Amino acid sequence: MQITITRTTTPKAKPDWKNLGFGKYFTDHMFVMDYTDGIGWHDARIVPYAPFALDPATMCLHYAQETFEGMKAYRHEDGSISLFRPLENIRRLNNSDKRLCIPALDEEDVLQAIRELVKVDADWVPTDYETSLYIRPFVFATDIGVGVHPSHTYKFVIILSPVGAYYPEGVNPVKIYVEDEYTRASIGGTGFTKAAANYAISLAAQEKAQALGYTQVLWLDSVEKKYVEEVGTMNVAFKINGTVITPALGGSILPGITRKSMVELLKYWGHPVEERKLSIDELIEAAQNGTLEEAFGTGTAAVISPIGELYYEGKTYTINNFKTGPLTQKIYDALTGIQWGKTEDPFGWVVPLETK
Ligand SMILES: *Cc1c(COP(=O)(O)O)cnc(C)c1O
16 A cells, blocks of 8 residues: 655644653644545545544534544564554454444555554654553544435544553552443444444443442443443453453453453463353352452553452442452553563564664
């Protein structure tokens, strides 16, 4: 794929690298490519980061035909920059797009676009351990008109954001509200996709949990409100009686790459791990009888987020004395060690980038 590059003539001042937070700053450039029915994807370009002018009747603004991805570029100690399992993200984007009637992207073209964009903005990849360059590819419908049908035109865009350590004071457990009113996704719907609309419909529950003093919600299935699904926008896992249990992917759960890596890591270590249905009753019983040893969420942004407390039907349950469990910490250290090139990568997950 031929990518034309137009460099900015007015580079931005870099943010304070010690106070990046998450998703607040954007780099000097972005990647843009258009789709037109009958032509396909065309006009791949890297241009200065800038607003889009959108007609008020642009379809994505009305019917949310939009998908996205989230991945990171990591700076290693020797100055080199790497990605983590990028093809997993690219394939998932195409799976999301298929569900939303958005035309497929060529996997190699997307990887090339990411490589070239990160290369152009390489001086935006922060250097401190646990900081990274967050990569946000997204696709949206650009037809003009308010009829409901799949768009005939789209834009594929990649923007980059330097992000700080998710836990500047170290990994700390969070309090989670088991949501028994709202649901996130149903089988046959879009739960397995990173469709923008999924996040809009999750906000009310998040707001409710936060008003009650909880960081996030634990979602239950939408049919019986019986089975555990995810925690906020992360996958979830529990160590019960020595075995790590994570809900099986059944169409309503987002197939997280951190989740997949955690499962593969545990198998590599020979640690018992199960992907299966887990009912809230089984989980609460384990919390009551002391066999619920550890709990954590998994996702690209935080990598591993320990859970210290669950609230369900009027009662609170503390997990591991509200401390990060030893296995949770071990998984966090192993994954971040591989991602930031501190430890060896026996899986071939790390994909180095050329930056010169
Ligand atoms: C992105 C996301 C995850 C985590 O996926 P990763 O590939 O590990 O980042 C989990 N659940 C939801 C709902 C998500 O959007």
